[in-house]
Amino acid sequence: MDSSFAYLFKGLDEGRMAKIRAIGKEIAVKAGQQIFREGQEANGVYIVRQGSVELLTLIEKEIELPISILREPGDTFGTSALVPPYRYSLSARCVEEGTLFCMETSAVRKLAAEDHDIGCRIMTNLAAHFLERLKETRQEVKIHFKTLLMTTRS
């Protein structure tokens, strides 16, 4: 696992990556396994090593809307564990069995407090990532709006 492994660690040197590795553990996940649910207190950040994970949001009782599927090693999820209000904003479910690298939020925060460069770098990478997702989601809203415009015109 090097710094190119996951966007969250972009810019961290090997010494700091060793500290990251030291606070996490690998966990095995099975197809269909619920990793966490939207709204739950967020205790861990996850990185795909092998297999695939689907992120979903609850539309109404028992109807979930798929948001994205993560299948590349290094794909990261559960990052809302790193910012207030520390609750998962989506649900995560394993699609294809595999291995995840999991870091407990408390360990990440402790490491960030001890080594400000790590904390600062992770937060910068996280801000850039959320902005990217925000732009993508705005694109979806635009598409819905355009469809509406066309319906009104026709």
Place this chain on the structure above:
Amino acid sequence: MDSSFAYLFKGLDEGRMAKIRAIGKEIAVKAGQQIFREGQEANGVYIVRQGSVELLTLIEKEIELPISILREPGDTFGTSALVPPYRYSLSARCVEEGTLFCMETSAVRKLAAEDHDIGCRIMTNLAAHFLERLKETRQEVKIHFKTLLMTTRS
């Protein structure tokens, strides 16, 4: 201007707020004035002191979708100037004449490099803010999706 002034500076003490004030300037804006356009290279971060500003996104040629209106002193915009790829993700236009506090991106970056605590704090606040906006925008997508579901069912 204190640290409660804008979410971006939450957690900064008075000494650091003085440094923030020192790198910015107040500018007067008139109703209808375009402050920046979506896609442009982002050179400044803005905070509303007085008046109001509308954020918009281009749907198609000459059709803009309003995203939000900022009218509270402390409301902040143009923050995509602080993260790669350093381009405005929305357009900003003055609605009601007033005063903005403007910080040049280069000055913010210089200050963040000199005082890591400032940089770290701003990035943490920014990540939390983008996540909030992301959740709100996902809610809009959900509403569109629900409407679609209801149309299909009826």
